[in-house]
Amino acid sequence: AQSVSQHNHHVILSEAASLELGCNYSYGGTVNLFWYVQYPGQHLQLLLKYFSGDPLVKGIKGFEAEFIKSKFSFNLRKPSVQWSDTAEYFCAFYREADRGSTLGRLYFGRGTQLTVWP
Amino acid sequence: SQTIHQWPATLVQPVGSPLSLECTVEGTSNPNLYWYRQAAGRGLQLLFYSVGIGQISSEVPQNLSASRPQDRQFILSSKKLLLSDSGFYLCACLNPRGAWETQYFGPGTRLLVL
Numbered sequence: 001a002q003s004v005s006q007h008n009h010h011v012i013l014s015e016a017a018s019l020e021l022g023c024n025y026s027y028g029g030t031v032n033l034f035w036y037v038q039y040p041g042q043h044l045q046l047l048l049k050y051f052s053g054d055p056l057v058k059g060i061k062g063f064e065a066e067f068i069k070s071k072f073s074f075n076l077r078k079p080s081v082q083w084s085d086t087a088e089y090f091c092a093f094y095r096e097a098d099r100g101s102t103l104g105r106l107y108f109g110r111g112t113q114l115t116v117w118p
Numbered sequence: 119s120q121t122i123h124q125w126p127a128t129l130v131q132p133v134g135s136p137l138s139l140e141c142t143v144e145g146t147s148n149p150n151l152y153w154y155r156q157a158a159g160r161g162l163q164l165l166f167y168s169v170g171i172g173q174i175s176s177e178v179p180q181n182l183s184a185s186r187p188q189d190r191q192f193i194l195s196s197k198k199l200l201l202s203d204s205g206f207y208l209c210a211c212l213n214p215r216g217a218w219e220t221q222y223f224g225p226g227t228r229l230l231v232l
Contacts (some may be wrong), residue, residue: 006161034220090161092162105167
């Protein structure tokens with residue numbers, strides 16, 4: 001069965017610290033990968049996505065993620081976090097095999113709550 | 119770009135009462151629509167999805183149901199709520215002909231069953 005593992009349930013950092021949130025997926029075929037973010041009281045929104053090409057993708061607000069196919073990983077990074085980055089972060093993937101059904105079914109991880117102290 | 123509306127924003131219901139949550143979408147036609155439940159520490163659980171009017175698929179058997187009476191309307195219902203139905207319900211849409219495989223989410227409905 002397909003699944004997404006996010007290793008950390010809650011991460012607490014001070015401002016200016018570096019961030020890395022782990023994400024691993026289990027699926028042997030081609031996937032497309034996403035990170036979504038949910039700021040307090042706001043919609044879940046897309047942070048960045050990987051479809052093909054350069055495995056290092058850059059998203060909004062200085063976030064980036066690296067797809068390492070051999071490790072089935074798509075870790076999210078930011079060199080220096082800010083208080084405003086406090087949010088819940090979700091990793092998700094889409095199976096290429098679902099394309100034919102036009103379903104667009106995403107598999108989500110359980111989320112990582114990031115708290116940044118000023 | 120598409121906009122997703124959900125109402126109500128917050129709902130407190132007694133156990134055994136019925137439920138109807140509504141989701142409407144603007145800015146796109148014939149989207150795929152999804153209902154998710156988000157529980158603390160458990161991520162997003164896909165409940166239902168629909169690729170067209172009247173077409174509903176269920177991911178998790180439970181006492182909830184969904185309907186899609188119109189192209190851009192998606193309704194989540196229950197005849198009798200359980201305590202375990204408490205949670206945060208998110209509606210999402212995807213335009214298969216648009217930004218490929220990117221889902222957009224509504225603001226959510228927080229449901230508390232007492």
